[in-house]
Amino acid sequence: MTKAPLVIFDLDGTLIDTAPDLAAALNHCLGVDGHEADALEVVRPHAGHGARAMLTAAYERRGQVLSEPDMLLALDRFLGHYEAHIADASLPYAHVVPAMDALAAAGSALAVCTNKREGLARLLLDTLDLSVRFAAICGADTVQNRKPHPGHIEETIARAGGSRGSAVMIGDSAADIEAADAAGVPSVLVDFGYAPDEGARRKASIQISDYRSLTPKLITDLVASRA
Numbered sequence: 545m546t547k548a549p550l551v552i553f554d555l556d557g558t559l560i561d562t563a564p565d566l567a568a569a570l571n572h573c574l575g576v577d578g579h580e581a582d583a584l585e586v587v588r589p590h591a592g593h594g595a596r597a598m599l600t601a602a603y604e605r606r607g608q609v610l611s612e613p614d615m616l617l618a619l620d621r622f623l624g625h626y627e628a629h630i631a632d633a634s635l636p637y638a639h640v641v642p643a644m645d646a647l648a649a650a651g652s653a654l655a656v657c658t659n660k661r662e663g664l665a666r667l668l669l670d671t672l673d674l675s676v677r678f679a680a681i682c683g684a685d686t687v688q689n690r691k692p693h694p695g696h697i698e699e700t701i702a703r704a705g706g707s708r709g710s711a712v713m714i715g716d717s718a719a720d721i722e723a724a725d726a727a728g729v730p731s732v733l734v735d736f737g738y739a740p741d742e743g744a745r746r747k748a749s750i751q752i753s754d755y756r757s758l759t760p761k762l763i764t765d766l767v768a769s770r771a
């Protein structure tokens with residue numbers, strides 16, 4: 545029997561616009577070190593690559609390289625602030641909640657596959673009252689190898705009780721699209737996320753600019769294209 549479609553969402557830059565709270569955590573660290581805050585638009589392109597990448601880029605902009613011990617201290621400070629303010633300003637992208645409602649009503653299961661730590665992903669989704677929608681929430685530390693490794697998507701599918709032949713990955717970055725490609729799963733690139741590079745655009749099965757395009761028919765067509 546063919547399984548119901550499983551729609552797997554990346555989190556940062558795909559399902560939730562987390563950049564404002566990530567930028568606030570970064571600016572907290574910069575402030576402690578006596579630096580001026582960065583504007584959200586400067587930080588946004590780095591927001592999908594994790595705290596270490598955001599800190600590295602911010603100090604690079606100031607001509608500085610943090611030593612590993614200083615980086616570990618900054619990471620601790622960043623994550624402490626972020627956890628305490630995880631959904632002060634983070635919100636689901638426009639139209640994604642009705643799109644998930646329609647997918648679920650049409651029989652699709654939903655899951656999250658994120659390079660955020662699972663605990664932070666769950667805290668964010670709990671705070672926004674979204675966790676119950678997902679058959680699985682699979683973070684970077686849930687698996688041995690995170691995206692772009694295909695194992696991250698394969699483990700998400702297994703935990704959600706889905707199958708590779710009926711799964712579709714929705715993401716905003718090359719890591720999402722490459723992981724899907726390597727797992728043999730069709731992918732949808734959202735072009736409003738944090739890091740849609742050229743390679744991701746080429747490799748994605750399709751691109752969307754608006755969640756009103758993410759219909760049950762689009763998902764069944766993508767699944768059928770791999771059958």
Ligand SMILES: O=C(O)COP(=O)(O)O
Binds near residue numbers: 556660
């Ligand atoms: O936190 C990160 O590194 C990126 O998270 P994402 O995989 O949900 O975009």
Ligand SMILES: [Mg+2]
Binds near residue numbers: 555592717
């Ligand atoms: Mg992302």
